Amino acid sequence: MLKTIARAKINLTLRILGKSETGFHLIESITAFSDFGDEVEIFTNSSRDQLEISGPFSKDLEGDNIVVKALEYFRKETIWTQPITIKIFKQIPVAAGLGGGSADAACVLKMLNLLAPKARVSEEKMGEIGLNLGSDVPACLSGKTLKMEGRGEKLSIIGRIPNMPILLVNPNIRLSTKAVFETFSKKGLFKPADENANVDVEKIFKGIGCNTPNDLIEPAIKLAPVIQEVLFVLRKLKGIKTVGMSGSGATCFALFEPNDTVSVIKAEEQIKNYGWWTASTFLKGA
Structure with missing residues (x-):
């Protein structure tokens, strides 16, 4: 069993610079992460894939869950079929500008990469999967203080920030x-x-x-x-x-x-x- 925190993303600054030919907005943002976030737990089981979501904001989730999509991408890339259970205690508000869904998806991808015995995905490929899931997922995969550019795929680590x-x-x-x-x-x-x-x-x-x-x-x-x-x-x-x-x-x-x-x-x-x-x-x- 693996357990971690999907940390809330904070855009300390955000500029919108235009639109790409594919229709995505181009941004420039200084992004950091907080110690606060959703609790994510993952472990294998003997029956089928299961997603269990609880917590104060669990009822606000609608439509297809990005975590399920992350699992589907991982299975497609690795051909790993072991059934798993994913538990999320949803503490980050939904549709709130804190990247809660992206953080959850990034955590699940990283934990799957640790849980699967031989089915490892490279860092580069993980970034591609992340971008397919959402513009904030690559930053959430890093979890570091970053300068985000492009639609979110161009990441520059900018060093430590004060313990604020x-x-x-x-x-x-x-x-x-x-x-x-x-x-x-x-x-x-x-x-x-x-x-x-x-x-x-x-x-x-x-x-x-x-x-x-x-x-x-x-x-x-x-x-x-x-x-x-x-x-x-x-x-x-x-x-x-x-x-x-x-x-x-x-x-x-x-x-x-x-x-x-x-x-x-x-x-x-x-x-x-x-x-x-x-x-x-x-x-x-x-």
């Missing part, structure tokens, strides 16, 4: 990524690409200011105006270093000074008065 407490806040809203991107595209807000792939981590955290840049905040607020209220409330918290929205929303975040656990605990207590979903955690330093 982060408060995640979602106003109990599921926001369609497709709808947010469509709203963005209608406004014609594309920016020219920055060809400089080198990223200075220290400059990121010194230069971000009170609001992290995310091109999707405006269209997200148009679809869910409460996001503007969440960001306003977060900016008023004591001890914050920066505030932003992850991905296409609706989850927002507040970053605090390194190792300042007292401020983030007090902030979470304050935010809970609004009835919003919260999770206080840390950004992974690697």
Whole structure:
């Protein structure tokens, strides 16, 4: 049996640079991962493949599960037929800009690669499978602090980041990524690409200011105006270093000074008065 955490993805910055010929949006994003996430467990059984999902957000899942697709891709690539059971305790909100489904799929792929005795998939092939599953999956397979480019397949590791407490806040809203991107595209807000792939981590955290840049905040607020209220409330918290929205929303975040656990605990207590979903955690330093 194998067990791990599918860690929530946080887009610290996000720019939309255009569209590819295949219709995918081209992005530039500084992406990190938190210590918080879904619990994923996998083990073999003697009957058939089974997927068991529980947890506070299990009932919000609809349609075909990306984890099942990940298993299908793995079986097609390796011809490994041993029946398995996958258990997921769903703690990451669904359609929230935190890449929960992508993180789950990435964890399952990596665990399958460990569980199957001889059916190993190369890192390169794993990345191809990940991209076929979704644009965020390659980053989730890495699990490191990255600069994401292209549709998400161009990854540059940018080094360690400070051990920063982060408060995640979602106003109990599921926001369609497709709808947010469509709203963005209608406004014609594309920016020219920055060809400089080198990223200075220290400059990121010194230069971000009170609001992290995310091109999707405006269209997200148009679809869910409460996001503007969440960001306003977060900016008023004591001890914050920066505030932003992850991905296409609706989850927002507040970053605090390194190792300042007292401020983030007090902030979470304050935010809970609004009835919003919260999770206080840390950004992974690697």
